[in-house]
Amino acid sequence: MRRDKVFRFVTVAFAVGAFIGLVCGLAFGGAGSGTPKADALTTDTSPDASTVSSEVASEPAEPMTADRARAIGANELGQVLVVMYHLIDTEEGEWTRTPENFRSDIALLKAEGYYPINIRDLASGNIDLPAGKSPVVITFDDSSPGQYRILDDGTLDPDSAVGILQAAVQGGGWAPRATFFCLLDVTPKERELFGQPDLQREKLNNLVDWGYEVGSHTISHLDLAKAATEDVVWQLAESQMTLQELIGGGYKVSSISVPFGNYPDDDSILASGEYKGSPYGYSAAVSIATRASASPFSTKFNALHIPRIRGSANYLTDAIQNFKDHPELRYISDGDPTTVSAPADLADDLGELNSDLGRPVVQY
Numbered sequence: 001m002r003r004d005k006v007f008r009f010v011t012v013a014f015a016v017g018a019f020i021g022l023v024c025g026l027a028f029g030g031a032g033s034g035t036p037k038a039d040a041l042t043t044d045t046s047p048d049a050s051t052v053s054s055e056v057a058s059e060p061a062e063p064m065t066a067d068r069a070r071a072i073g074a075n076e077l078g079q080v081l082v083v084m085y086h087l088i089d090t091e092e093g094e095w096t097r098t099p100e101n102f103r104s105d106i107a108l109l110k111a112e113g114y115y116p117i118n119i120r121d122l123a124s125g126n127i128d129l130p131a132g133k134s135p136v137v138i139t140f141d142d143s144s145p146g147q148y149r150i151l152d153d154g155t156l157d158p159d160s161a162v163g164i165l166q167a168a169v170q171g172g173g174w175a176p177r178a179t180f181f182c183l184l185d186v187t188p189k190e191r192e193l194f195g196q197p198d199l200q201r202e203k204l205n206n207l208v209d210w211g212y213e214v215g216s217h218t219i220s221h222l223d224l225a226k227a228a229t230e231d232v233v234w235q236l237a238e239s240q241m242t243l244q245e246l247i248g249g250g251y252k253v254s255s256i257s258v259p260f261g262n263y264p265d266d267d268s269i270l271a272s273g274e275y276k277g278s279p280y281g282y283s284a285a286v287s288i289a290t291r292a293s294a295s296p297f298s299t300k301f302n303a304l305h306i307p308r309i310r311g312s313a314n315y316l317t318d319a320i321q322n323f324k325d326h327p328e329l330r331y332i333s334d335g336d337p338t339t340v341s342a343p344a345d346l347a348d349d350l351g352e353l354n355s356d357l358g359r360p361v362v363q364y
């Protein structure tokens, strides 16, 4: 299959080629609705909300000042790490992270002053984290079982990604935030909503209840650059609607990961459209790259083209090291999600402050 002409960057083409070959192996012809059967709706694993929310919102409201922003070293025009994971499984590989390595990735991020947010909050600029911390977005594609597994006794598998993330939350200094981009009708079947057909709805509800985000990865891992527009529109609309119906409670699916990192010719059909009279739309779309994302407050930010780095040893440690070598590029929170704080003298790579943020700006 020739895919190279649709990529913007040759390096990305290589990475994605490997992705296609090694990880996905998905069938793309599926056109059924893929609505899974789900009758289990237990809530036995509800989150400990008291330990989760206190960390973010405990600071007394106090207007941000230039002196405070300077003392914190706030730079909310800095870049943000968005990390992409696929399989979590026993054998480390190009697109597989072992539970042990994923656990150490999270421990490393925590130790280095990162704090998780969801992709929709990056896109909307709702970045709520303690002062002095840097946001990181952990994302998962393909909804494979190793990302979220429930054991035979009904407990959360501590070696699945969600088990590891929940343990990090329990350990303190971490919040239940990550974005899971799900598939609905694919081969292999175990990549439909994390496998375990009877538990799909329970898993989606748990994720949302705990604070994680559920996003679309289309219905069948469709290559949006190659498919007919009507198929693209159907998959964008149907995946959003099906996930929202499964989750219920008025949950809004607002983020999408474009399969293979491939965009349709006309990006605007991701943002909004109509299928058979019903509107659909996404406010965030993520792709594959080798760089950190611009801040949502920067002129360089494009919510429909949020770059992600791969969650494997060298990519992650290189990205963390790059921010150590260039601290002026790193997003540092002022601790107040309603105000944007940044140095007056910004590194050129960060772009410029967007003029229409609709919120107070503190420069120092």
Ligand SMILES: [Zn+2]
Pocket (backbone or CB within 6 Å): 024, 141, 142, 217, 221, 259, 260
């Ligand atoms: Zn995928």
